[in-house]
Amino acid sequence: MAAYAARAKIQALIYMPKDTPRANIEESRIAGAEVVFVDGLISDAAGMAGEKARAEGWFDLSTFKEPYRVEGKKIMGYEIAESFEWTLPDVIIYPTGGGTGLVGMWKAFAELEELGWLENTKRPRMVAVQAEGCAPVIKAFDSGALFCDFWTNAHTLASGLRVPKSFADALILNDLRESNGTAVAVSDAAILDAQRQIGRQEGIFPAPEGAATVAALKILIQQKWITPDQTVVLFNTGSGLKYLD
Numbered sequence: 679m680a681a682y683a684a685r686a687k688i689q690a691l692i693y694m695p696k697d698t699p700r701a702n703i704e705e706s707r708i709a710g711a712e713v714v715f716v717d718g719l720i721s722d723a724a725g726m727a728g729e730k731a732r733a734e735g736w737f738d739l740s741t742f743k744e745p746y747r748v749e750g751k752k753i754m755g756y757e758i759a760e761s762f763e764w765t766l767p768d769v770i771i772y773p774t775g776g777g778t779g780l781v782g783m784w785k786a787f788a789e790l791e792e793l794g795w796l797e798n799t800k801r802p803r804m805v806a807v808q809a810e811g812c813a814p815v816i817k818a819f820d821s822g823a824l825f826c827d828f829w830t831n832a833h834t835l836a837s838g839l840r841v842p843k844s845f846a847d848a849l850i851l852n853d854l855r856e857s858n859g860t861a862v863a864v865s866d867a868a869i870l871d872a873q874r875q876i877g878r879q880e881g882i883f884p885a886p887e888g889a890a891t892v893a894a895l896k897i898l899i900q901q902k903w904i905t906p907d908q909t910v911v912l913f914n915t916g917s918g919l920k921y922l923d
Contacts, residue, residue: 679739680711693723699837701920719832721842741776742845748782755786764797768908771894773887773915774806774815775841777850784853804859807894809834814843815850819861824848835866836886868893886921888914
């Protein structure tokens with residue numbers, strides 16, 4: 679948002695939890711954005727941004743408060759279909775904080791089917807991955823709830839997963855169930871182990887959120903929810919370089 683605002687010569691104001699990785703803070707500041715630190719979680723930051731927007735007429739770009747981010751992340755679904763020659767994988771494992779990517783991809787698959795671009799209409803089973811220290815989607819999914827409860831004392835080293843309640847919780851849960859998918863929580867220790875494994879085996883330094891998908895994959899294989907003959911796509915959503923501090 680800071681970068682786009684700089685290009686458009688628009689003033690940007692960003693509320694961040696005070697423990698946000700320094701790289702995110704400096705990237706925002708270098709693009710000219712004003713950064714305000716919040717003594718709390720991303721949900722508290724979103725609340726303050728919304729209050730500021732309502733009081734002073736700012737445009738609120740918080741997750742799912744506008745249509746454009748989900749339309750952008752929807753492109754991941756189109757790119758998967760194109761990469762697999764207009765078929766879709768059996769399973770997609772996605773790190774889920776706000777859930778925009780998961781919801782966006784499921785929207786893309788419906789559009790691809792309606793457009794007639796798919797060789798077959800079998801859609802992937804979607805998997806939401808969260809950290810054990812902040813797993814509102816897993817709790818709601820396992821209990822059959824339609825909405826998530828606010829997760830108290832949310833904590834995990836994967837800051838992108840430290841979302842105590844997504845604004846789009848109902849959409850996330852609906853898409854998981856519609857896809858016959860599931861939701862998995864992983865420990866911070868498992869995330870760190872997976873991060874090192876990806877580095878050694880693939881030469882990729884993933885963000886903790888991306889590494890969480892590998893940790894979840896191991897659990898799903900052990901449960902035989904995923905079998906060796908299935909095609910599985912895992913998403914890494916950022917660089918581990920942002921988490922050096």
